[in-house]
Amino acid sequence: MSASRTFRVLPGFHLTLGYTLAYLSLIVLLPLAAVFLKTASLSIAEFWNVISAPRVVASYKLSFGVSLIAAAINAVFGLMLAWSLVRYSFPGKRFIDALIDLPFALPTAVAGIALTALYAKNGWIGQYLDPLGIQVAFKPLGVLVALVFIGLPFVVRTVQPILEDLDTELEEAAASLGAQRWQIFRHVILPVLLPALLTGFALAFARAVGEYGSVIFIAGNIPMVSEITPLMIITKLEQYDYAGATAIAVVMLVLSFLLLLLINGLQAWTAKRTGRDR
Amino acid sequence: MTISLIRPSLLALALTAGLIGSAQAETTLLNVSYDPTRELYQAFNPEFAKHWKAKTGQDVTIKQSHGGSGKQARAVIDGLEADVVTLALAYDIDVISAKTNKFPANWQKRLSHNSSPYTSTIVFLVRKGNPKGIKDWGDLVKPGVEVITPNPKTSGGARWNYLAAWGYALQQPGGNEAKAKEFVTELFKHVPVLDSGARGATNTFVQRGIGDVLLAWENEAFLSVNELGPDKFEIVVPSVSILAEPPVTVVDGVAAKRGTADVAKAYVEYLYSPVGQKIAAQHYYRPVKPELADAKDVARFPKLKTFTIDGLFGGWAKTQKAHFDDGGVFDQIFTR
Numbered sequence: 001m002s003a004s005r006t007f008r009v010l011p012g013f014h015l016t017l018g019y020t021l022a023y024l025s026l027i028v029l030l031p032l033a034a035v036f037l038k039t040a041s042l043s044i045a046e047f048w049n050v051i052s053a054p055r056v057v058a059s060y061k062l063s064f065g066v067s068l069i070a071a072a073i074n075a076v077f078g079l080m081l082a083w084s085l086v087r088y089s090f091p092g093k094r095f096i097d098a099l100i101d102l103p104f105a106l107p108t109a110v111a112g113i114a115l116t117a118l119y120a121k122n123g124w125i126g127q128y129l130d131p132l133g134i135q136v137a138f139k140p141l142g143v144l145v146a147l148v149f150i151g152l153p154f155v156v157r158t159v160q161p162i163l164e165d166l167d168t169e170l171e172e173a174a175a176s177l178g179a180q181r182w183q184i185f186r187h188v189i190l191p192v193l194l195p196a197l198l199t200g201f202a203l204a205f206a207r208a209v210g211e212y213g214s215v216i217f218i219a220g221n222i223p224m225v226s227e228i229t230p231l232m233i234i235t236k237l238e239q240y241d242y243a244g245a246t247a248i249a250v251v252m253l254v255l256s257f258l259l260l261l262l263i264n265g266l267q268a269w270t271a272k273r274t275g276r277d278r
Numbered sequence: 279m280t281i282s283l284i285r286p287s288l289l290a291l292a293l294t295a296g297l298i299g300s301a302q303a304e305t306t307l308l309n310v311s312y313d314p315t316r317e318l319y320q321a322f323n324p325e326f327a328k329h330w331k332a333k334t335g336q337d338v339t340i341k342q343s344h345g346g347s348g349k350q351a352r353a354v355i356d357g358l359e360a361d362v363v364t365l366a367l368a369y370d371i372d373v374i375s376a377k378t379n380k381f382p383a384n385w386q387k388r389l390s391h392n393s394s395p396y397t398s399t400i401v402f403l404v405r406k407g408n409p410k411g412i413k414d415w416g417d418l419v420k421p422g423v424e425v426i427t428p429n430p431k432t433s434g435g436a437r438w439n440y441l442a443a444w445g446y447a448l449q450q451p452g453g454n455e456a457k458a459k460e461f462v463t464e465l466f467k468h469v470p471v472l473d474s475g476a477r478g479a480t481n482t483f484v485q486r487g488i489g490d491v492l493l494a495w496e497n498e499a500f501l502s503v504n505e506l507g508p509d510k511f512e513i514v515v516p517s518v519s520i521l522a523e524p525p526v527t528v529v530d531g532v533a534a535k536r537g538t539a540d541v542a543k544a545y546v547e548y549l550y551s552p553v554g555q556k557i558a559a560q561h562y563y564r565p566v567k568p569e570l571a572d573a574k575d576v577a578r579f580p581k582l583k584t585f586t587i588d589g590l591f592g593g594w595a596k597t598q599k600a601h602f603d604d605g606g607v608f609d610q611i612f613t614r
Contacts, residue, residue, distance in 0.1 A: 053604065054613045122487040138471045138488070221429060221472040223612035231432075234474065238348040238432045239603060240355075240373050 032253065038246040050247040055223050056232050062140060063229040064255065067208035070147035071155075075201045078155025079193070085156070086163040100157070103150050108213030115146055116218045138220030143228065146214045151204030158200035162193055191274040195267045202263040209256050304337045305541055310360035312347040312434070312524070313477055314498050318396075318561040319364070325557065326548050330541060338541055346475050347434035354378070354529065361533045361542040364526040366434040368392070368587075369594035371527055380531025392588075394523035395549035396563035399584055400442040402514040403483065403492040403499045410490045414516045415446040418491060419464045426489035427469060428479040430602055435476040437602060439493040442520040444601075445585050449518060463611045484511070495522060496579070497562035521584040 039047065050056070085097055103111065119126045119136035126137060136142050166189065174184045212230040220226045229252055236245035309319060323340040330338045343350065343358070347366035354360045355377045365371055368386055375383050386393045404412050410423050418425050428436040440462065447453055447461035471488055473479040476498065483492040484506055491514075494502070499513050526546045533542040548554050552570040559571035568576045591597040601607045 050604075053609075055609065116486065120486040120488065137486070138482075216474060217478070220470065221474060222469075223472070223609075231474070235429075235431045237352065238346075240348075240352070240377070241604070244604070 035246045035249050035253065038243055039250050041243045042247055046243075047247050050236075050244045051251045055227065056229070056248060058224045059227045059229045059232045060251070060255070062143065062226065063209055063252075064259075066140060066143050067147055067205050070144055070151055070208050071201045071205035073144075073148050074151045074155045074204045075197055078152055078200060078204075079159055079197060081152075082156045082159040082163055086160060100153050102153075104153050108150065108211065109217065111149060112146060112214035112217030115142070115149065115214065119145065119218065137218050138226070140219075140226050142218035142220065143215050143226065146218050147208040147211060150211055150214055151208050154203035154207060155197070155200035158196045158203065159193060162196040166192060191270070194274070195271045198263055198267040198270065202260055202267075205263070206256060206260060209252065304339050305538060307338060307340045307361045307538055307542060307545060308343065308359060309340055309362045309364055309545070310343045310350050310354055310358060311364040312350060312366040313344050313475070314435075314495065314501070315364060315524070316342065316344045318557065318563065321561065322549070322554060322557045325553050326545055329548060329551075329553070330544065333544075336541070340545070346432075348432070359532050359536065360529050361536060361538045362526065362528055362545055364524065364546075366522075366524050367437065367594065368523065368525050369437075369598050370434060371525060372594060374529070378529075378531065380529050381527060382530075385527045386525060388527065389546065390550065391566040392523050393525040393527055393546075394566065395526060395546075395554060396524070396558035396565055398496045398522045398524070398563055399519045399582065400439050400493055400522065401496045401499050401519065402516065403494050403502055403511055404490065404514050406510050406512055408512060408514060412491050412514055415443055415461075415518075418443075419461065419468060423468055423491065424470050424489040425465060425468045425491050425493065426471060426473075426479050426483040427493040428476050429472040429474055430608055432474040433476055433479075435495060436479075436493075437597075438495070438520055438522045440601070440608070441587065441591060441597065442493075445520055445590050446516070446518055448590065449585070459607060459611075462607075466611055496564070500562040500578070515580045515582050518583040518585065520590075521586045523586070 042050065081100065085093065085100075116137050117123050119129070119142060121127065121130050121135075121137075123137070126135075129136060134141075136145055170188055171184050174188045179187070210230065212228070212234070215228050216231060219228060219231075221231060229248060233245045233248050233252075236242075236248065309323075311319060319340075319342050323342070327338050327340065330336060343353075343360070345353075347370050350363070351365060351370035351374050354363060354374050363371055363374065371385065372383070375381055375385055389395070391397075402412055402418075404410070410417070410420070412418065412423065417423065427439045430436040430440045443462050443465050444458045447458040448455070450457070471479075471482050473482055476495070479492065480494065480498065480502060482488050484502060492499075492502075496513075503511050503513060526549060528539070528542040528546055530539070533539040549558070550567065555565040555567050555570040556572055556575070559565045559568070559575035562578070564579055565571040565576070587594060587597060599606065
């Protein structure tokens with residue numbers, strides 16, 4: 001094969017590829033295959049009945065819809081956070097920088113309980129929102145709050161290193177050529193950041209779709225209104241309906257995979273367009 | 279020469295040591311139970327160990343595992359080696375029997391009182407002074423009343439709540455299935471939060487201050503009042519409720535393999551002894567032989583009419599299918 005004749009600086013391509021494939025199979029593909037295998041015990045009609053039940057469909061809308069919104073919010077505010085952390089120095093910067101990772105480290109159930117305590121009618125924040133007619137805890141809005149919380153570090157941490165590498169001279173050059181601030185952001189900064197921003201968005205989204213621990217405490221879990229898809233899987237398991245549970249899991253997997261594929265494609269496209277193809 | 283002599287003697291020594299070792303090694307039992315029995319079995323286990331030591335001279339250590347009843351049942355099905363299971367409802371144990379074949383399907387006939395050495399019932403926990411004036415099931419669907427109960431699809435305990443409400447409506451004058459469904463549908467319109475488990479629902483009601491009434495097991499309601507202060511909550515006993523029977527059984531297949539069949543059998547039977555019945559009553563479970571428990575503990579339980587799942591609903595298998603499985607009445611309530 002001509003490909004194997006290609007000269008490589010470092011040896012070991014076959015070995016590392018072998019490791020990659022074996023490791024990926026063991027850690028990722030094998031459990032996923034088990035999910036599909038278990039689902040295969042259902043007939044097509046049964047499978048369809050499970051995944052198209054009204055409660056389950058309502059849960060897809062909530063899970064995927066709110067996860068997308070949460071990831072979008074995180075993309076905007078995560079970018080702002082990363083920007084101020086990279087471009088400015090201020091007292092307590094290191095402290096804030098460390099704080100960003102906290103949602104990674106905190107057990108999600110703790111996050112859920114803490115957020116619920118804050119936003120419930122008698123909570124610190126909830127008591128001021130309640131007279132305004134805004135209810136956060138036990139409503140879909142609560143799900144959004146939890147998902148924004150757990151998704152934040154993904155955007156900040158993917159955008160931050162790119163921003164650090166970004167040459168301020170480019171912006172200065174643009175300014176000296178008469179570009180407005182918005183033009184500089186739109187045509188100089190954003191194109192460079194966009195691939196990283198999309199990666200952060202995708203990670204935050206993927207994390208949000210699969211999130212269970214924090215959401216379950218704040219969602220209220222009312223059928224057709226505030227049930228997330230992972231809860232539907234747990235519900236199936238509580239009925240000892242393993243095949244039904246994996247059927248919903250398969251739908252989540254396929255939908256998530258397609259969305260991630262789309263985002264990755266988008267990312268590759270923007271990278272190519274801005275000449276940052278790797 | 280010497281070596282050939284030493285070897286067998288060493289071997290003999292090792293064997294003897296091994297025998298002594300195994301004779302002295304403690305027997306252990308694993309009791310897989312559900313959440314609110316933690317304190318009950320913490321009190322009961324040392325008493326049983328003492329009893330077993332006195333009777334047979336053997337030391338026995340009992341390990342406890344607690345969690346949601348359905349989750350615990352799945353753990354046993356998936357291979358957790360429970361010698362004894364003590365769960366919230368017979369259905370969960372039925373499924374273990376059906377899926378593992380480790381004990382016979384008629385397990386519930388093996389001990390008296392449907393294999394339930396202690397029972398409970400569903401009562402109302404309301405805020406101090408009972409501001410909404412809740413006295414019976416009918417008051418739960420009055421305008422402006424918010425009811426907290428966990429989701430019966432994910433919580434075994436919540437199925438008792440749901441069935442208690444259903445049974446009440448069924449037994450009203452002129453009550454029938456349609457009326458009962460109407461009542462339960464109306465009731466769930468008054469539920470603002472459906473937690474996935476009983477402890478979560480208690481938290482929502484007690485810590486978050488959501489809702490006017492919590493549907494709870496009597497033992498949990500007593501614990502809430504005692505731990506959180508009688509100045510904050512009070513218990514309301516409805517005119518009629520369901521007899522919640524949390525059953526116990528030996529997992530024969532596991533016990534035989536681990537050589538614990540005798541001690542496991544003795545363990546579940548000892549729950550019916552005066553000691554077991556006393557401890558159950560102390561922990562707010564209604565003893566099935568109240569004459570064996572302390573009179574002052576038994577006096578704490580208010581008298582009320584109860585109905586059973588077998589009597590009114592025709593058993594768990596039928597009830598689970600009709601009400602809680604996919605497309606059942608509970609699903610219909612929310613997806614009409």
